[in-house]
Every structure is written in structure tokens, then in C-alpha cells.
Amino acid sequence: METYKANENRYSNMAYKRCGRSGLLLPPISLGLWHNFGSVDVFSQFIQIAYTAFDNGITHFDLANNYGPVYGSAEENFGRILKKGLGVYRDELVISTKAGYDMWPGPYGNWGSRKYLMASLEQSLKRMGLDYVDIFYSHRPDPETPVEETMGALADIVRQGKALYVGISNYNAEQTKEALAILKEYRVPCLIHQARYSMLDRWTEPDLLPLLKEEGVGMIAFSPLAQGLLTDKYLDGIPENSRAAKSTGHLQREQVTERVVNKIRRLNEIAVSRGQTLAEMAIAWLLKDERVTSVLVGASSVGQLMDNLKALQNVEFTSEELQRIEIVLSE
Numbered sequence: 078m079e080t081y082k083a084n085e086n087r088y089s090n091m092a093y094k095r096c097g098r099s100g101l102l103l104p105p106i107s108l109g110l111w112h113n114f115g116s117v118d119v120f121s122q123f124i125q126i127a128y129t130a131f132d133n134g135i136t137h138f139d140l141a142n143n144y145g146p147v148y149g150s151a152e153e154n155f156g157r158i159l160k161k162g163l164g165v166y167r168d169e170l171v172i173s174t175k176a177g178y179d180m181w182p183g184p185y186g187n188w189g190s191r192k193y194l195m196a197s198l199e200q201s202l203k204r205m206g207l208d209y210v211d212i213f214y215s216h217r218p219d220p221e222t223p224v225e226e227t228m229g230a231l232a233d234i235v236r237q238g239k240a241l242y243v244g245i246s247n248y249n250a251e252q253t254k255e256a257l258a259i260l261k262e263y264r265v266p267c268l269i270h271q272a273r274y275s276m277l278d279r280w281t282e283p284d285l286l287p288l289l290k291e292e293g294v295g296m297i298a299f300s301p302l303a304q305g306l307l308t309d310k311y312l313d314g315i316p317e318n319s320r321a322a323k324s325t326g327h328l329q330r331e332q333v334t335e336r337v338v339n340k341i342r343r344l345n346e347i348a349v350s351r352g353q354t355l356a357e358m359a360i361a362w363l364l365k366d367e368r369v370t371s372v373l374v375g376a377s378s379v380g381q382l383m384d385n386l387k388a389l390q391n392v393e394f395t396s397e398e399l400q401r402i403e404i405v406l407s408e
């Protein structure tokens with residue numbers, strides 16, 4: 078493979094968004110490596126997805142310690158991609174990783190202790206061949222560990238220079254409020270909250286999004302396509318090689334119900350009337366909300382990523398379109 082040279086026009090078509098009240102700008106679409114970059118996937122394919130992302134202005138790549146499968150392999154593979162050429166652009170990249178879910182056996186490889194977070198980040202840096210990550214997250218709240226300990230570990234990680242910013246993920250509004258207050262006391266503000274948000278899952282709307290806006294914290298929406306459901310992929314059954322068909326995928330066959338498929342069909346009609354694919358419309362629908370800093374997509378091919386990027390060409394909705402969508406979603 079030739080040495081990678083990034084597209085010189087990579088910044089021409091991307092309007093970056095400020096992450097909360099911070100100095101950091103993020104692309105409205107970021108790339109997540111939860112699936113498709115593990116040891117079960119094909120290197121020559123996913124390196125092209127990463128290059129295509131960066132060539133099109135996607136500067137933010139999101140990982141976690143246990144992304145793969147196998148655990149750790151997405152970080153290892155991303156390290157290889159950096160080594161192959163992307164790493165030349167390290168100062169143009171925002172790389173995030175997380176700890177909070179099951180990673181290694183025994184009492185120190187899960188949840189939110191200082192012991193786990195510190196050790197896990199050390200391992201993540203080694204796997205990726207990095208001195209620091211841009212954002213380090215507590216991946217989920219831990220009901221058994223004092224939140225002061227988890228947030229204290231995040232603050233110290235920033236002070237040690239191992240992460241430039243910190244974030245939290247999967248914390249509900251109440252837990253978020255508490256975490257933000259503690260981080261403020263440590264004078265390490267929370268940069269960003271990473272939460273599941275899509276047309277099919279709107280739990281963030283009543284309390285979390287207003288809180289983040291008030292507190293000046295950015296929001297990055299994960300699984301914006303509901304793992305592929307909000308695309309035209311499942312309109313006529315479950316295709317081979319799709320996430321729902323794969324044994325390593327987190328989308329289960331049982332989630333592709335007749336009721337969901339009916340909804341998707343009707344959403345697809347609205348998308349077509351807007352001149353978009355359903356994937357494009359689902360991403361645009363999230364980005365119409367100025368509180369959403371970035372939409373964190375996954376992609377199993379370069380074609381999917383390019384389709385998702387097209388969402389940026391039209392993120393405006395008429396009130397009639399929004400109403401039509403609302404009717405489908407509320408049924």
C-alpha cells in the first residue's frame with residue numbers, strides 16, 4: 078500500500094461546531110469504531126473507511142477499550158492505521174477512548190474505580206501507540222463507586238497530560254448533574270456527553286439535552302442510525318452480512334420487528350420526498366438541533382460513510398416535514 082497522503086481539500090466542505098462552551102471544534106459527523114474495526118474485520122477495508130473519513134473533514138475518531146471484537150482490537154487496529162500514515166496528521170485529529178464496561182477479568186477491569194480507569198487508559202495508549210488521547214470518557218456511571226472517585230480519576234488524567242479533555246457517557250440527567258458539579262470543583266470541566274440518540278430512541282430529549290445546553294457541555298449522539306435500522310437496509314428483510322445477521326453484531330434479529338420495519342418504510346417515504354436516503358435524513362434530523370455537537374456514525378463500507386456525509390447537504394426541515402416525521406415516531 079502506498080503512503081497515505083490526505084486530500085488537500087479536506088476542510089472545504091465541513092462546517093465545524095463548537096463543543097459546548099469549550100475551545101474545541103468538532104465535525105458534525107464523527108466516526109465510531111465500535112464495530113467494523115475489530116480483529117474479525119478486514120484491515121484493507123477499514124483503513125479505507127478511516128482515510129475516507131479524514132479526507133472528507135471527519136477529524137474525530139471515537140474508540141473504547143473494549144471495541145472489537147476481540148476487546149482491544151479496534152484500538153490496536155486504529156494504532157496500525159495511525160502508523161501507516163494517518164498519524165502524520167495527529168495534531169489534526171481528535172481521538173477519544175473510554176473505560177467503564179467489562180474489559181479484563183477480576184475486580185479491576187470494569188465499572189468506575191480509579192484503579193480501573195487509570196490502568197485502562199494506560200493500556201489504550203499503548204495499543205494505539207499514543208502519548209495522549211484528546212477525550213477520555215467514563216463509559217457508564219457506576220452505582221457502587223463514589224462519583225467523586227470516578228470524576229477525580231478523570232481530572233487527574235487531564236492533569237497528567239494523558240487526556241486533553243474528559244467526557245461522560247450513558248449518565249442520565251441526574252447523574253450528569255452530579256458529575257458536572259464535581260468536575261467543576263476539580264476545575265476540569267466536562268467537555269462532552271456521549272448518549273444514544275436517534276429517531277427511534279429519544280430518551281435524551283426531556284431532561285438531558287436541556288441540562289447540557291444550560292451547562293455548556295457538548296453532546297455527541299451515538300447509534301444515530303439505530304445500528305442500521307434507520308437506513309433502507311432492512312426494508313425487505315435481514316440481508317446477509319448486516320449487523321443484525323452477524324453473530325458479532327449488537328443488533329439482534331429480534332429487534333427487526335414488523336412494527337419497526339413499518340415505521341422505517343414510512344420514514345423512508347419522507348426521506349425520498351426530501352431527496353435523501355433514510356440514513357441521510359436520520360442524521361440530518363439529529364443535526365437540526367443546535368445542542369447536538371456531532372453525530373457519531375458507524376460504517377461497514379466507504380459507500381455507507383459517503384452516503385452518511387451527504388446528510389450535511391440538507392439539514393433543514395420544513396415544519397410540515399417535521400410534523401409528518403413526528404406522527405410516524407409517535408405511533
Ligand SMILES: NC(=O)c1ccc[n+]([C@@H]2O[C@H](COP(=O)([O-])OP(=O)(O)OC[C@H]3O[C@@H](n4cnc5c(N)ncnc54)[C@H](OP(=O)(O)O)[C@@H]3O)[C@@H](O)[C@H]2O)c1
Nearest residue numbers: 109110111299300301302303304305308319320374375377
Ligand atoms: N458510549 C456508548 O456506550 C456507545 C454505544 C454504542 C456506540 N457508541 C459509539 O457510536 C458509534 C456509532 O454507533 P453505531 O455503529 O451503533 O452507529 P449507527 O451509525 O447507528 O450504525 C452503524 C451501522 O449502520 C449501518 N449503516 C451505516 N451507514 C449506513 C448507510 N448509509 N446505509 C446502510 N447502512 C448503514 C452499518 O451496519 P452494517 O454493518 O449492517 O452494514 C453500520 O455498521 C460507535 O462506533 C461508537 O463509537 C458508543
